[in-house]
Amino acid sequence: MSGRDLMQLEEGEIECPEFDLRMTFESGQTFHWTECDGGYTGCIGERGVFLQQEGGILRYRGIDQESLRHYLAFDHDLEAIRHTCSAHPASLEASLACRGLRIMRQPHWECIASFILSPMKQVAHIRQMSLSLRHAYGRKLDNTSVPGFPEPAVLASTSEEELRLCALGFRAKGLLATARLIAEGTFDPEALVKMNTDEAREALCSLPGIGRKVANCILLFSYGRLEAVPVDVWIGRILSSFRSPRSKKLTPVELERYGEKLLGPYAGYIQQYLFHQARTGNLKISHGIQKSLGSTPKRATTTIGRIASPPPHLSTVS
Numbered sequence: 303m304s305g306r307d308l309m310q311l312e313e314g315e316i317e318c319p320e321f322d323l324r325m326t327f328e329s330g331q332t333f334h335w336t337e338c339d340g341g342y343t344g345c346i347g348e349r350g351v352f353l354q355q356e357g358g359i360l361r362y363r364g365i366d367q368e369s370l371r372h373y374l375a376f377d378h379d380l381e382a383i384r385h386t387c388s389a390h391p392a393s394l395e396a397s398l399a400c401r402g403l404r405i406m407r408q409p410h411w412e413c414i415a416s417f418i419l420s421p422m423k424q425v426a427h428i429r430q431m432s433l434s435l436r437h438a439y440g441r442k443l444d445n446t447s448v449p450g451f452p453e454p455a456v457l458a459s460t461s462e463e464e465l466r467l468c469a470l471g472f473r474a475k476g477l478l479a480t481a482r483l484i485a486e487g488t489f490d491p492e493a494l495v496k497m498n499t500d501e502a503r504e505a506l507c508s509l510p511g512i513g514r515k516v517a518n519c520i521l522l523f524s525y526g527r528l529e530a531v532p533v534d535v536w537i538g539r540i541l542s543s544f545r546s547p548r549s550k551k552l553t554p555v556e557l558e559r560y561g562e563k564l565l566g567p568y569a570g571y572i573q574q575y576l577f578h579q580a581r582t583g584n585l586k587i588s589h590g591i592q593k594s595l596g597s598t599p600k601r602a603t604t605t606i607g608r609i610a611s612p613p614p615h616l617s618t619v620s
Contacts, residue, residue, distance in 0.1 A: 312363065312364055312365055312366060313362065313363045313364075314361070314362060314367065315359050315360060315361045315362065316359070316360050316362070316367055316370070316371070317358055317359060317360075318355065318358055318359065318360040318374075318376065319358045320380050320381075320401065320402055321355070321360065321374065321376070321402050321404060322355075322400075322401065322402030322403055323341075323342065323353060323354075323355040323360065324355075325400060325402055325403045325578070326374070326402070326403050326404050326406065327342055329400075329403055329574060329577075329578045330425045330574075330577065330578065330581060331405065331406060331408075331519075331522075331523045331574070332406060332408060332416075332523070333416055333425070333428050333429040333432040333433075334429065334432050334433060334436065334448055334451075335448075336447070336448055338352070338447070339352075339354070340354055341353050341354030341355070341361070342354075343445075343446045343447060343448060344446060344448050345443060345446060345448055345449075345450050345451070346365055346369065346370070346373050346409075347409050347412075347450075348441070348443065348450050349364055349365050349369075349443065349445075350364050350443035350444050350445035350446030350448070350450075351363065351364040351365045351370075351445060351446065352364060352445055352446065363445055364444070364445035364446070372407055373406060373407055373408075374404055374406060375404045375405055375406055375407055375526075376404075378404060378405065378528075378571075380401070380402075380404070383397070383568045383571050383572075384397045384398070386566040386567060386568050386572075387565060387566060387568075387572050390564065390565070392544065392576070392585075393565060393572050393575070393576065396572070396575040396576045396578075396579045396585065397571075397572065397575045399575070399579055399584060400574075400575040400578055400579065403574065403575065403578060405522060405523065405526075405528060405570065405571055405574060406523060407523075407524065407526060408523055408524045409451075409524070410491035410492065410494070410520075410524050410525070411451070411453070411454060411484065411491055412451040412524075413519075413520050413523055413524035414480065414491060414506070414509075414512075414520055414524070415435075415451065415457075415477060415480070415481070416428065416432055416451075417512075417516045417519045417520050417523075418473060418476050418477045418480060418511040418512060418516065419431045419432065419470060419473050419477065420516060420519070421473065421511075421513075421516065425581070430469065431468060431469055431470055431473070432451075433448070434468035434469060435451070435452055435457075435465075435468050435470075436448060436449040436450065436451055436452065437449055438452075438467075438468055439452035439456050439457060439460070440452045454480075454481040454482075454484040454485040455481075455485040457477065457478060457481035457485075458478070458481040458482040458484075458485035458486075460478065461478070462474045462475050462478050465477060465478055473511060475510065475511070476509075476510040476511015476512070477511060479509075479510035479511070480509045480510050480511055480512070483509065483510075489505075489508075489509060493505070494506070494525060495525065499521060499527045499529065499530065502517075502521055502525060502527070503517045503518065503521060503530075506520055506521070514533075514554070514555065514558070515532045515533055515534050515554065516532075518530040518531060518532040518533075518558070518570075519532045522570040522574075527570065528567075528568050528569075528570045528571055529562060529567060529568070529569050529570055530569075530570045531558050531561040531562055531565070531569045531570060531573050532570075532573070533554045533555075533557050533558045533561065536577050536580050536581065537557075537561065537573055537576070537577060538554060538557055539580075540573075540576050540577070540580055540585070541557050541560060541561050541564070542557065543586075544564065545560075561573060
């Protein structure tokens with residue numbers, strides 16, 4: 303392939319009639335994309351990428367169209383996903399408010415490592431840790447100021463003390479141990495692709511620094527298991543608020559099963575809509591319920607039903 307053909311492959315524009323770049327990147331599923339020149343700069347694997355959206359057109363540089371469509375999950379039928387929650391008013395309102403938000407397919411190791419960093423941290427803090435690791439140990443790439451995520455072997459060669467210099471705190475221990483297991487071939491992230499969801503979750507939970515909630519995040523945001531429901535403080539409070547105050551308290555695992563049943567076959571998508579609405583202050587969560595799950599999430603007291611106006615190219619209600 304000539305250089306000219308390669309350039310044509312890696313720069314262009316595609317139609318994206320139901321996609322919101324900003325909402326997708328800022329919904330708490332990815333942590334390194336950085337605003338730049340009216341768009342976002344970042345990495346897809348080991349490729350530096352620039353993306354810019356204008357209405358229903360997405361301009362891209364640094365990646366081929368097929369890989370970009372796969373990463374941004376343009377094959378997901380969002381109208382069909384919304385239809386599955388149409389009988390549940392709160393979920394339907396959240397799905398309409400989040401028109402264009404897509405569950406991405408992130409590289410397996412990057413997603414595993416990123417969510418090992420997530421316990422007891424807000425999105426902004428996870429982002430800081432991710433970028434610190436990239437700048438300290440990642441490879442510089444063309445087309446972006448954001449380095450690639452460091453490979454397992456690179457992190458495996460460090461020490462816990464060195465990783466703590468990236469502000470990882472106690473998470474450094476789990477990240478280092480998991481990187482070493484992958485680097486030495488004891489654990490293969492690709493093997494999970496052929497497992498069913500329960501098997502893959504069990505395999506992930508065998509890794510240091512990964513519990514059930516983190517495992518479900520990884521399954522949802524990297525392995526395409528759209529039924530997975532990560533139950534953290536946010537989702538625990540949201541799901542509990544749908545139940546009678548007189549109902550018995552549920553454990554996180556019981557809430558996960560309740561969420562899977564209530565939210566349907568695309569429960570992972572629906573919970574992401576609810577999570578995004580709660581995190582941005584557009585969903586009311588009843589207080590005093592399920593206190594054992596953690597402290598009250600910030601900005602969780604505004605009114606459900608305040609649906610933000612979608613961009614013009616998303617204005618047709620399905």
